[in-house]
Amino acid sequence: MENSLCVSIFLVLCIFIQSSAHGQSLGLESFGRRSRAVETKETSQETRTRFLLFKEETDKSCQIRLNHSDTLQQCGFNSSLPLVMIVHGWLMEASLENWIWQMVAALKSQLARPVNVALAEWVTLAHTHYSIAVRNTRLVGQEIAALLQWLEESVHFSPSNVHLIGYSLGAHVSGFAGSYMSGKHKIGRITGLDAAGLLFKRASPNDRLSPDDANFVDAIHTFTQEHMGLSVGIKQPIAHYDFYPNGGSYQPGCHFLELYKHIAKHGLNAITQTIKCAHERSVHLFIDSLLHADMQSTAYPCRDMDSFSQGLCLSCKKGRCNTLGYYARQEQQSKKSKSLFLVTRAQSPFKVYHYQLKIQFINQTEKPVEPTFAVSLLGTKEEMQKIPITLNKGITSNKTYSFLITLDLDIGELIMIKFKWENSMVWSNVWNTVQIIIPWGRKSLHSGLVLKSIRVKAGETQQRMTFCSENMNDLQLHPTQEKTFVRCESNSKKLKQKIR
Numbered sequence: 001m002e003n004s005l006c007v008s009i010f011l012v013l014c015i016f017i018q019s020s021a022h023g024q025s026l027g028l029e030s031f032g033r034r035s036r037a038v039e040t041k042e043t044s045q046e047t048r049t050r051f052l053l054f055k056e057e058t059d060k061s062c063q064i065r066l067n068h069s070d071t072l073q074q075c076g077f078n079s080s081l082p083l084v085m086i087v088h089g090w091l092m093e094a095s096l097e098n099w100i101w102q103m104v105a106a107l108k109s110q111l112a113r114p115v116n117v118a119l120a121e122w123v124t125l126a127h128t129h130y131s132i133a134v135r136n137t138r139l140v141g142q143e144i145a146a147l148l149q150w151l152e153e154s155v156h157f158s159p160s161n162v163h164l165i166g167y168s169l170g171a172h173v174s175g176f177a178g179s180y181m182s183g184k185h186k187i188g189r190i191t192g193l194d195a196a197g198l199l200f201k202r203a204s205p206n207d208r209l210s211p212d213d214a215n216f217v218d219a220i221h222t223f224t225q226e227h228m229g230l231s232v233g234i235k236q237p238i239a240h241y242d243f244y245p246n247g248g249s250y251q252p253g254c255h256f257l258e259l260y261k262h263i264a265k266h267g268l269n270a271i272t273q274t275i276k277c278a279h280e281r282s283v284h285l286f287i288d289s290l291l292h293a294d295m296q297s298t299a300y301p302c303r304d305m306d307s308f309s310q311g312l313c314l315s316c317k318k319g320r321c322n323t324l325g326y327y328a329r330q331e332q333q334s335k336k337s338k339s340l341f342l343v344t345r346a347q348s349p350f351k352v353y354h355y356q357l358k359i360q361f362i363n364q365t366e367k368p369v370e371p372t373f374a375v376s377l378l379g380t381k382e383e384m385q386k387i388p389i390t391l392n393k394g395i396t397s398n399k400t401y402s403f404l405i406t407l408d409l410d411i412g413e414l415i416m417i418k419f420k421w422e423n424s425m426v427w428s429n430v431w432n433t434v435q436i437i438i439p440w441g442r443k444s445l446h447s448g449l450v451l452k453s454i455r456v457k458a459g460e461t462q463q464r465m466t467f468c469s470e471n472m473n474d475l476q477l478h479p480t481q482e483k484t485f486v487r488c489e490s491n492s493k494k495l496k497q498k499i500r
Helices: 002-020 069-075 098-109 130-155 169-179 258-275 277-291 305-309 425-437 492-499
Strands: 050-054 061-064 083-087 116-121 162-167 187-193 214-220 241-245 298-301 338-342 353-363 372-379 383-390 399-407 414-421 449-458 464-469 482-487
Touching: 061 069, 069 130, 083 098, 083 130, 083 169, 098 116, 098 277, 116 130, 130 169, 162 169, 162 277, 169 187, 187 277, 214 277, 372 399, 383 399, 414 449, 414 464, 449 482
Parallel strands: 083 116, 083 162, 162 187, 187 214, 214 241, 241 338
Antiparallel strands: 050 061, 050 116, 298 338, 353 399, 353 449, 372 383, 372 414, 414 482, 449 464, 464 482
């Protein structure tokens, strides 16, 4: 948590210092809110935004100029194919970021059906003080809308075949583009990649990306950690489906301690990359969905990350779950946003496999027990050993606890669980004392923990399973002891009889 705060504070301060040093305010007044009902001004033929279409070679681009039909032919625009347009965000340097070329390459090479891949390049408007760049987002949105309307008029290319992918400020640019579209057809899809939070937190739907801006809007939130009321990425739902990987506030592998490793390898150039790691993770999660089509990450509806971390939100009934990234299921939605949660790895491929474990304990000691457990899962494909489980509260009586376990590998169908009460110096001493006071015999059966059963739900397959102790005559678990549980039919009466 401290690491995430350090990064959040550092990046917010960078933006604040750059803006305030030139007399710019970070207050909402600098945004200059205006209603989207304002008519779009007629755009001149030469736009401040450059529209670059990528040919077969991903490192070469060709500029499409508004109202110049000859540039469509020169650049090889195919009106029979969908158009995917990338929209970058605020720039600290006067050059495009590397992730853009990675996304272009993935879109050009990984899709079964080819698409037109373009970039809305607004470097001259984005490489400026942050508050000015925020004001410029509306102009860039107007120019994108003008291009799309011109394509509809000149080559009968429907906006419904357009997918805008906007990062940070580019997400709101995409929203403005959608709001300025006139005519029968909306933009088909807008994807917001960690849409900017600074100056947009309290903005109305008319002044930011919202579900009204396209037929389908999805958003990935990766850096919403707030400090002093500010956050780099926006936390509130802004789409039909809002995805919150790892809770959305911060991302694994983006700790501030990584800065020292990067400096040793790359020098001071690594500072910027380390600071924006969590913010840019949204981009790489999206690219990852293109590069690993066979490893799509499932996200689950939940109220918050605390509930999700307990494994309470792995239900996909009635199509409530969705896929993170390019292959997200698109469907007509109400204006109410759906918040989806998932866990990811620290590096690509980011997919993990989610399991809920429900374990019923009976504490037969007089005092609360606060043990640490380790679980090993054996599947038909792989085995994952010694996954730690820690209880937030002590075990006081007969109670069922729920845990979320994530695995980096697909272990196949789960067939066996090994459950161990991990050793600790404190519990070893306590248990040695118990053994001395209570001689081994019938009385020893009334001390320690009793495990009645382990119920498992696999998130990705939605399969439910029940596991019972391999030795039904010995259901007690003591410190340092490991017990094996195998698939069984749930039979609570038989378990109760054994415990008695």
